[in-house]
Amino acid sequence: MLRKCSHNLPTPIALTKQSAAALLRSCSGSPDQLKQLHSVLLTTGLSVKNSLLTGLLVALINLGDFRYARKLFDGMHKPRVFLWNTLIRGYSKNEMPVESVSLYKQMASLGVRPDEFTHPFVLKACSDLPEPWAGCAVHAHVVKHGLEFFTEVRNELMIMCAKFGDVGSADYLFGSMIERDLVAWNAFIATCVQVGHASRALTLFREMGPAGIRPDAVTVVGVLSACGQLGCLETGEKIYEYARSEGIVIGSSNMIVENARLDMYMKCGSTGKARSLFNQMPHRNVITWSTMIVGYATNGDSEQALALFSKMQNSGPSPNHVTYLGALLACAHAGLVEQGRAFFNAMVRSRSKDIQPRKEHYACMVDMLGRAGNLEEAYEFITSMPTEPDSGVWGALLGACAIHKNVKLGQVAADKLFLLAPEVASYQVLLSNMYASGGRWGSVDRLRLRIRKKGIKKVMGYSTVEFNGEIHVFYRGDRSHPQARNIYQKLEELYAKMKGFGYIQEVGSVYHDVEVEEKEAMTSVHSEKLAIAFTLVINEVPESPIRVIKNLRTCEDCHNFCKFVSRISMREIVMRDKSRFHHFRDGTCSCKDFW
DNA sequence: ATAGGGTTAG
Numbered sequence A: 001m002l003r004k005c006s007h008n009l010p011t012p013i014a015l016t017k018q019s020a021a022a023l024l025r026s027c028s029g030s031p032d033q034l035k036q037l038h039s040v041l042l043t044t045g046l047s048v049k050n051s052l053l054t055g056l057l058v059a060l061i062n063l064g065d066f067r068y069a070r071k072l073f074d075g076m077h078k079p080r081v082f083l084w085n086t087l088i089r090g091y092s093k094n095e096m097p098v099e100s101v102s103l104y105k106q107m108a109s110l111g112v113r114p115d116e117f118t119h120p121f122v123l124k125a126c127s128d129l130p131e132p133w134a135g136c137a138v139h140a141h142v143v144k145h146g147l148e149f150f151t152e153v154r155n156e157l158m159i160m161c162a163k164f165g166d167v168g169s170a171d172y173l174f175g176s177m178i179e180r181d182l183v184a185w186n187a188f189i190a191t192c193v194q195v196g197h198a199s200r201a202l203t204l205f206r207e208m209g210p211a212g213i214r215p216d217a218v219t220v221v222g223v224l225s226a227c228g229q230l231g232c233l234e235t236g237e238k239i240y241e242y243a244r245s246e247g248i249v250i251g252s253s254n255m256i257v258e259n260a261r262l263d264m265y266m267k268c269g270s271t272g273k274a275r276s277l278f279n280q281m282p283h284r285n286v287i288t289w290s291t292m293i294v295g296y297a298t299n300g301d302s303e304q305a306l307a308l309f310s311k312m313q314n315s316g317p318s319p320n321h322v323t324y325l326g327a328l329l330a331c332a333h334a335g336l337v338e339q340g341r342a343f344f345n346a347m348v349r350s351r352s353k354d355i356q357p358r359k360e361h362y363a364c365m366v367d368m369l370g371r372a373g374n375l376e377e378a379y380e381f382i383t384s385m386p387t388e389p390d391s392g393v394w395g396a397l398l399g400a401c402a403i404h405k406n407v408k409l410g411q412v413a414a415d416k417l418f419l420l421a422p423e424v425a426s427y428q429v430l431l432s433n434m435y436a437s438g439g440r441w442g443s444v445d446r447l448r449l450r451i452r453k454k455g456i457k458k459v460m461g462y463s464t465v466e467f468n469g470e471i472h473v474f475y476r477g478d479r480s481h482p483q484a485r486n487i488y489q490k491l492e493e494l495y496a497k498m499k500g501f502g503y504i505q506e507v508g509s510v511y512h513d514v515e516v517e518e519k520e521a522m523t524s525v526h527s528e529k530l531a532i533a534f535t536l537v538i539n540e541v542p543e544s545p546i547r548v549i550k551n552l553r554t555c556e557d558c559h560n561f562c563k564f565v566s567r568i569s570m571r572e573i574v575m576r577d578k579s580r581f582h583h584f585r586d587g588t589c590s591c592k593d594f595w
Numbered sequence B: 001a002t003a004g005g006g007t008t009a010g
Helices: A002-006 A017-026 A031-044 A050-063 A066-075 A081-093 A097-109 A118-127 A133-144 A151-163 A167-175 A182-194 A198-208 A217-230 A233-245 A255-267 A271-280 A286-298 A302-315 A321-334 A337-349 A359-371 A375-383 A391-404 A407-420 A425-437 A441-454 A484-500 A516-523 A527-538 A556-568
Strands: A462-467 A470-475 A546-550 A573-576 A581-585
Touching: A031 A050, A050 A066, A050 A081, A066 A081, A081 A097, A081 A118, A097 A118, A097 A133, A118 A133, A118 A151, A133 A151, A151 A167, A151 A182, A167 A182, A182 A198, A182 A217, A198 A217, A217 A233, A217 A255, A233 A255, A233 A462, A255 A271, A255 A286, A271 A286, A286 A302, A286 A321, A302 A321, A321 A337, A321 A359, A337 A359, A359 A375, A359 A391, A375 A391, A375 A407, A391 A407, A391 A425, A407 A425, A425 A441, A462 A527, A470 A527, A484 A527, A484 A556, A527 A546, A527 A556, A556 A573, A556 A581
Parallel strands: A546 A573
Antiparallel strands: A462 A470, A462 A546, A573 A581
């Protein structure tokens, strides 16, 4: 490599300081070229001053050769703040937050005074770290140096707070901003979506105009993402059309916007709309393909997911770890154990670091094996993991044990989960359900006591439906909706009709040690049933699908209920639960009762 | 010579 480019470089004699600087500016080819230039400079006897070295360093960093850059940097006498900044930024932009933060630490301990450019970089690195402590320390520095009023610094502080779950502080930082510019709005909207406050993001979007800020394409991406999370298809499409008509996005030129749209369609269960958009897109990257594959997999169309995956391997970009997760999900949902194993082995064999199996791939495999009934193999799979299994992996095993009613192995998983994720109620609920289905009421009571002692709160289940751009929320047994009377009347009607078609209420999933009538009463008013009844009341257009989003997983009886309703009302029901979609059509579900 | 915000999985 060195020899190859050596003839492009001038001989040492011809080189002056000016020509060296000019050469450096034009030398954006390869790090090797730059390194050679450096050694040439050293042989010239020219005094290689900081200014020249700085140029060299910047070029190296921009090319991503941090090792050589760092060597140069460490050899420099009192590098200027600008150089510290550049290196800190380089690390943070190239997913090396640890290096970025430790360089900042070094800077601080040497007494180099940071300027207003330093903190946005290092704060970004701090928010990429798994723990918030470094960020807190840097925050203190920001205040110490009196830099917290720079908009850029404030934005990064806000994002960091939001990423570590401190939405209150993020909110405060946004609200108290003196100059709230477009970037601040976009950052806050995006963080709202990331922490799961999608409806807040939509509210913010509506406030932008009155506040005198014109949204741009970045805003649109955030808002489309919010619509996906909420399952608001109508709203999402309206916002996209608005953005087109306002010239905020032009055609399909912005791939990120199109990807966000694609994802929104998939998250709303509209695989058809997603596919036709995909077919029309002028440019597709790995995210485009992954979004499609994951989308198909979660929507229960494993065939399409796997077909696209092989199409991608033939004529698309290289798959990454997310794409493979999509392929594994497709296998897990379709019960294609052999195919799934093959994908997993391909990942292990791959030389690319980017597609080595991660924890979520292991969790997916455990789910797949466990669901197919190979519980022992799933357990062995966990013990063979190169890294410490996390709650996702044990949770997958517990879920499979619940399906196959294997209390013994389920207990093993639950014990791990009690240590790894004591605050997640759903795991304890699963265990409790397993005890209950085995009639072990004593164990159920002991577990309940333990849950109460620890103060673990169950997440309340709810379902949402979008109608005319508004979101309607329902809880179990909820009567607060203005249409409550009509909804319950509709529900009665449905039950009466369904019973004629052979519907029998399945109460097993409730797993409470209460009288049968009471169980039945609770099951019959689950939130998803109310949401469906509501949609039937207000929207009688036969060909429009009923779209319901549920925050937890749906129970067996509701699943059965949906099948019957789809049949007797001739309406398609698209239900997104916590982990996947169910498309009900004419009495059957896309998940083939395998979920 | 350096500035902050955006899309996929869990």
